[in-house]
Amino acid sequence: MSPYTPCLFYGLLDTTNIRFSSTLFIFFSILLLIATIFFFYAKQKTQINKKTKQLSLPPGPKAWPMVGNLPEVLQNKPTFRWIHKFMEEMNAEITCLRLGNVHVIPVTSPEIGLEFLRKQDSIFSSRPFNIGADLTSGGYLTTALVPLGEQWKKMKKILVSELLSPKKHRWLHGKRAGEADHLVHYVYNQCMNSMTGGLVNVRIAAQHYCGNVIRKMIFNKRFFGEGMADGGPGVEEEEQVEALFTILAYLNSFSVSDYIPWLRRLDLDGHEKIVTKAVASVRKYNDPEIDERIHQWMNGAKKEQEDLLDVLITLKDKNGNPLLSVEEIKAQIVDIMIATVDNPSNAVEWAIAEMINQPVMFQKAIEELESVVGKKRLVQESDLSQLNYVKACAREAFRLHPVGPFNIPHVSISDTTVAGYFIPKGSHILLSRQGIGRNPKIWEEPLKFKPERHLKDDGSDVVLDEPNLHLFSFSTGRRGCPGVTLGSAMTTMLLARLLQGFTWSLPPTMSSINLTESVGGLSLEKPLLALARPRLAENLYTSP
Ligand code: HEM
Numbered sequence: 160m161s162p163y164t165p166c167l168f169y170g171l172l173d174t175t176n177i178r179f180s181s182t183l184f185i186f187f188s189i190l191l192l193i194a195t196i197f198f199f200y201a202k203q204k205t206q207i208n209k210k211t212k213q214l215s216l217p218p219g220p221k222a223w224p225m226v227g228n229l230p231e232v233l234q235n236k237p238t239f240r241w242i243h244k245f246m247e248e249m250n251a252e253i254t255c256l257r258l259g260n261v262h263v264i265p266v267t268s269p270e271i272g273l274e275f276l277r278k279q280d281s282i283f284s285s286r287p288f289n290i291g292a293d294l295t296s297g298g299y300l301t302t303a304l305v306p307l308g309e310q311w312k313k314m315k316k317i318l319v320s321e322l323l324s325p326k327k328h329r330w331l332h333g334k335r336a337g338e339a340d341h342l343v344h345y346v347y348n349q350c351m352n353s354m355t356g357g358l359v360n361v362r363i364a365a366q367h368y369c370g371n372v373i374r375k376m377i378f379n380k381r382f383f384g385e386g387m388a389d390g391g392p393g394v395e396e397e398e399q400v401e402a403l404f405t406i407l408a409y410l411n412s413f414s415v416s417d418y419i420p421w422l423r424r425l426d427l428d429g430h431e432k433i434v435t436k437a438v439a440s441v442r443k444y445n446d447p448e449i450d451e452r453i454h455q456w457m458n459g460a461k462k463e464q465e466d467l468l469d470v471l472i473t474l475k476d477k478n479g480n481p482l483l484s485v486e487e488i489k490a491q492i493v494d495i496m497i498a499t500v501d502n503p504s505n506a507v508e509w510a511i512a513e514m515i516n517q518p519v520m521f522q523k524a525i526e527e528l529e530s531v532v533g534k535k536r537l538v539q540e541s542d543l544s545q546l547n548y549v550k551a552c553a554r555e556a557f558r559l560h561p562v563g564p565f566n567i568p569h570v571s572i573s574d575t576t577v578a579g580y581f582i583p584k585g586s587h588i589l590l591s592r593q594g595i596g597r598n599p600k601i602w603e604e605p606l607k608f609k610p611e612r613h614l615k616d617d618g619s620d621v622v623l624d625e626p627n628l629h630l631f632s633f634s635t636g637r638r639g640c641p642g643v644t645l646g647s648a649m650t651t652m653l654l655a656r657l658l659q660g661f662t663w664s665l666p667p668t669m670s671s672i673n674l675t676e677s678v679g680g681l682s683l684e685k686p687l688l689a690l691a692r693p694r695l696a697e698n699l700y701t702s703p
């Protein structure tokens with residue numbers, strides 16, 4: 160007991176009558192409140208207990224009172240490796256941790272995954288409230304990180320029907336094609352640079368291709384400033400893309416204060432500070448562009464839509480007023496940028512790394528590209544449907560090397576039963592991209608990179624989408640990715656251009672690419688450095 164406590168009581172009692180009675184009133188009110196909370200808490204508990212008599216939660220590690228499994232989470236970093244390890248040891252495809260008072264439910268089986276995302280989609284379509292989501296989405300104004308409700312509905316509808324529709328996709332084709340040309344131009348310049356001996360940082364090339372495509376589609380520009388002479392990113396783009404990846408790394412990263420909200424004020428692990436800074440770095444470049452463009456539309460300097468920002472600004476509600484506020488536009492653009500940069504670049508970096516170690520795959524891809532495209536022109540989006548082997552390589556990269564261990568969490572809005580287990584309202588469902596893609600019940604030799612496994616006997620189209628969740632690319636259901644067409648085009652084009660334009664090999668001092676994953680995530684531990692030599696006529700590499 161604190162030494163000050165007796166004084167406090169003394170002070171309480173040593174008062175005039177009136178002050179005493181009012182203090183006492185407050186005192187008893189608080190007591191009553193606590194008692195009421197206790198009563199309801201106990202009642203709720205017995206209700207859960209009644210249900211759990213028939214049905215239990217999925218199996219999992221024993222939870223401590225109050226904090227649940229948070230002590231283990233703090234002891235076993237990175238958390239996702241610990242979770243997958245104990246699931247393997249338990250031989251479980253669904254498990255349950257309790258973090259604070261949140262039930263967190265990782266799943267590694269496609270069938271159980273589909274129970275959540277297809278059969279009971281309407282119950283499991285919300286998202287968690289947490290620091291990263293809050294800061295990134297400008298206070299839940301956007302799509303991907305926003306809990307179920309009117310705001311999510313409004314923004315998702317805009318994405319699906321106004322920004323990512325087939326019509327808009329065709330409309331923006333020229334911008335994507337320009338960035339695909341710019342990609343080979345930039346890599347070519349690195350090949351020709353005698354200072355670097357033809358060594359190319361594939362991660363940088365891939366991430367900036369994605370950043371450039373989405374910037375061009377939204378702002379109709381590749382660079383905020385001048386860019387580099389060789390076509391590489393300028394300091395502005397470097398800062399922005401790095402910040403986007405920082406945000407991604409800290410979203411849903413098992414921060415303790417995401418599960419015990421009153422800890423947020425203390426920012427014990429510093430996440431809030433890091434994400435705040437990263438969001439500011441992204442918006443520092445975007446927001447002035449957005450303000451300026453809104454101004455242009457208002458003063459009549461701008462009359463025709465040229466990019467997605469114009470579309471967002473000119474959307475009208477049924478009374479003819481702007482449909483989106485300035486804050487909504489700014490936040491939604493951050494959301495779109497995050498959604499676009501990581502998946503295609505990570506998959507292609509891994510695919511090239513795996514292929515360098517098994518060069519026979521390069522031969523097959525090149526044979527396909529020679530027969531579909533030839534050597535006289537660069538591969539175009541209209542060729543992609545015929546490039547089944549190239550797409551199989553990308554698809555295999557999504558299967559074996561997903562960008563992150565888990566899907567964005569799905570949160571349940573009522574109690575229910577899944578796979579014979581009780582799943583309480585408010586649970587966070589974490590579909591494991593890694594666990595599903597490497598599930599030995601689904602895939603033979605799951606840890607081997609084998610693109611052939613995706614080729615169909617009848618030669619029919621290979622696609623990157625997998626609604627049956629045998630691997631985890633774009634997910635499925637009402638929270639599924641609205642960017643399947645754009646994401647597939649970007650991923651396939653990035654890989655196809657790198658394969659058609661260049662011969663890839665090991666840096667001189669290496670005998671193979673070290674395919675070790677990073678400790679804290681699933682990316683390659685070190686950015687892929689590889690030797691590239693041009694394989695087409697010089698004039699094909701000049702950028703417009
Ligand atoms: C290869 C590229 C991409 C992959 C693999 C991918 C994958 C995913 C996945 C797994 C989800 C979560 C689905 C779920 O919660 O069940 C998602 C959501 C989302 N993606 Fe993509 N994505 C890609 C590209 C894009 C692009 C280019 C956009 C364009 C704007 C985009 C926009 C979104 C949005 C807005 C959501 C949130 C949907 C919602 O919460 O309702 N994605 N994506």
Ligand SMILES: *[C@@H]1O[C@H](CO)[C@@H](O)[C@H](O)[C@H]1NC(C)=O
Nearest residue numbers: 671672673674675676684685
């Ligand atoms: C690959 O990298 C990891 C981590 O840096 C290291 O432990 C391992 O020995 C490396 N493997 C080879 C074959 O060099």
